Amino acid sequence: MKTTQLFKIGAAALAFAASSASLATVLVVRAQGPSAKVYPPGKALPESAKIQLQPGDSVMLLNTNGARTLRGPGTFAVAATGGGLAEAANRRARFSAMRSGEVPLNPSPWNVDITQSGKLCVANPSKLTLWRPQKEDGIKLTIRGGSGEQTIDWPAGTDTIAWPASLPVTTGAEYQLSQPESGDTARVTFVTLNSPPGDTIGTAQSLIANGCENQLDVLVDGAPSAD
Known part of the structure; x- marks a missing residue:
């Protein structure tokens, strides 16, 4: 196979991988405020998307890494950047730990x-x-x-x-x-x-x-x- 053909195949594979990554799903699981009708619970978004929130908006997003809450106003990238998602997850963990001192958390949603x-x-x-x-x-x-x-x-x-x-x-x-x-x-x-x-x-x-x-x-x- 010629070098040019190999290059084209490799480029196509990289493009497909990039496209697949951009389509990874992030799910809205909670929404409050004026934009709740635009981003209702259950709405799936690609990680490449950005969402616009108004004052009073609060949207919680879930992906395979954890949950992240965005609060308006502002324009936000759906994909977690920097420590945003980790920080949100850590806050939730601390909150759960506080709750666990009073009432333990159900270990499985199927219970x-x-x-x-x-x-x-x-x-x-x-x-x-x-x-x-x-x-x-x-x-x-x-x-x-x-x-x-x-x-x-x-x-x-x-x-x-x-x-x-x-x-x-x-x-x-x-x-x-x-x-x-x-x-x-x-x-x-x-x-x-x-x-x-x-x-x-x-x-x-x-x-x-x-x-x-x-x-x-x-x-x-x-x-x-x-x-």
């Missing part, structure tokens, strides 16, 4: 937090895990909905336990999670995902599209810190 009501997206209904923020004492948890009712004895010292197999999850049905001893009750409605996402961006998109806001909070709080 069923028994203290939170709302829609809950399910990737694998047959392998659901219940989670509670306080594990010091043993409790009884009564689940009502779908095909019946089940009471679980949750031992002290454990923060997770399997969803009872005798009470299959039904998409669209509401389930009531009650703790008779404390009187605490949460109500969740399950949404089964036909094609469970395999990455952070895909997961966030699915949670936003299906209105699973509590899980989105867990995903964003647990996003990896940027270098």
